[in-house]
Amino acid sequence: MxxxxxxxxESIEENPKESVNKYxxxxxxxxxxxxxxxxxxxxxxxxxxxxxxxxxxxxxxxxxxxxxxxxxxxxxxxxxxxxxxxxxxxxxxxxxxxxxxxxxxxxxxxxxxxxxxxxxxxxxxxxxxxxxxxxxxxxxxxxxxxxxxxxxxxxxxxxVVFKHDFLMWIPYRLNNAKGKLFPELFVNIIADGVTQNKSSTGIVPKRLVIDKSIEALMTLPAIYGLVNKHKFYSIGGDFDFRKEPLRVTISNNGIHIKITSLLKHKDHGERCAIVFPFIIEMVNVLKYWEGLDAPERYPDEAFLEEIENSFNNQILECQNNLEELKKEYKEKRET
Structure with a gap:
């Protein structure tokens, strides 16, 4: 209604459950x-x-x-x-x-x-x-x-939409700039990610989740998604903004900032004062990326070859592990 x-x-009388100190x-x-x-x-x-x-x-x-x-x-x-x-x-x-x-x-x-x-x-x-x-x-x-x-x-x-190509550019940028995304913004690790293709059919899932990895883009699920026409929906990890740690997920749907040690004991107004400039900075990074020439805006051949090498190494490891799995079940059948 x-x-x-x-x-x-101009009051909060209609919301008595909330208070200045407990918001x-x-x-x-x-x-x-x-x-x-x-x-x-x-x-x-x-x-x-x-x-x-x-x-x-x-x-x-x-x-x-x-x-x-x-x-x-x-x-x-x-x-x-x-x-x-x-x-x-x-x-x-x-x-x-x-x-x-x-x-x-x-x-x-x-x-x-x-x-x-x-x-x-x-x-x-x-x-x-x-x-x-x-x-x-x-x-x-x-x-x-x-x-x-x-x-x-x-x-x-x-x-303001953080689309797939921008999310792909972030780890590429970090790889070339030793973790520096913008003058006051560094990224220690991209640990999480989600790729998706809503029109995917058959054996390929519509959505693949990478959780707590060392380098999300280089993981087998991420690469498998990309070669099957998935797009990055989100990436997340540990950011340093003005030398303060933030755990952040950036997605097609916006920005999610986790409540970690920096924010845990602060009131909501103090949190806003930390989070708002970070979001504005990310919007500025997006604007910067949109203004780049195409050769700088998209990952180069060398970076894509790194992804390819990571994929091949993980496939080889999977093949070795599969042999171990076959051996394990052979022994179980014979006992």
Whole structure:
């Protein structure tokens, strides 16, 4: 249930279960949007208030809509470094956190015989200085929220998508740059990955998962997927951003940052101040990649030969292991 055209209340009274000190939220940014919004902040604040207001519903008419995030937590100040060929050390750009427009999309879900709904939410952060919107929540719910956001006047949205070729380029770049992805961004290991081909038929799976490897792209499942027309859906691993460790998965659907030691004991506002500049940095890396000439944008022959050699070595090892397996079962049959 949502009231069209209603003004969002400047309080958190409708969400008494949440509190400033206990606000908990994962860091799964399932949708990232660029905008071309050119009006001033007050114009868009008013536009956000015109979105359908969340009102609690019931099983027959489930509540959905928007409510303010103001008051639940405060984002700590942070900065962005802008790098260029003329200034490789970068220019520091401090972000005015008061210019980050915050709002939450809510959708109710009923389970079993429960009379009270479970609230599923998406936190939406509009970083006006970069005209970037970060949506923190489940993919399907982010899409529902986005469909409402498209009603905002005087703005166009463009999805930021980390596609297969970009995900393939990351390990290629790391291989050539000794782990350095961008001036303040290093990657220690790409340990995880998912390849998929939804139209795959026969014996080849539609989806292959690489988990906790030393080098995901060089693993047999990844290479097997690639030679069977799979595309990378995601890669993940241990990143160092400004000399701080982050465990990150980058996928076609956005960026997921795991809660590890760096973030575990920080409140949500402090986490945002670490995570937001990282996401902006990854968007800048994507923009940098898109601007490269084709010979630099795609893996070269030497790198692909490394993959081929890794594949051949693993196949040979598999053949040897298969002989061991045959021997094992021969002995079992004869006992």
């Amino acid at each position: 949502a009231e069209k055209g209603s003004v969002l209340k 908990k939220k994962g860091l799964v940014f399932s949708k990232i949007l660029k905008t071309n919004a050119e009006k001033d902040d007050d114009f868009y604040r008013l536009e956000l208030r015109r979105l359908p207001n969340y009102v609690k519903g019931n099983r027959e008419s489930r509540g959905k809509g928007f409510r303010p995030l103001d008051g639940l937590f405060e984002i700590t100040n942070f900065y962005i470094k802008i790098h260029s060929e003329n200034n490789p050390l970068g220019i520091t750009n401090y972000i005015d956190v008061n210019r980050i427009l915050k709002i939450q999309y809510v959708s109710e879900r009923y389970t079993g015989t429960n009379t009270e709904p479970t609230e599923e939410t998406v936190d939406i952060f509009w970083i006006r200085q970069y005209n970037l919107i970060l949506m923190n929540g489940p993919k399907k719910l982010c899409e529902d929220a986005y469909n409402e956001l498209t009603n905002i006047n005087k703005v166009e949205f463009t999805d």
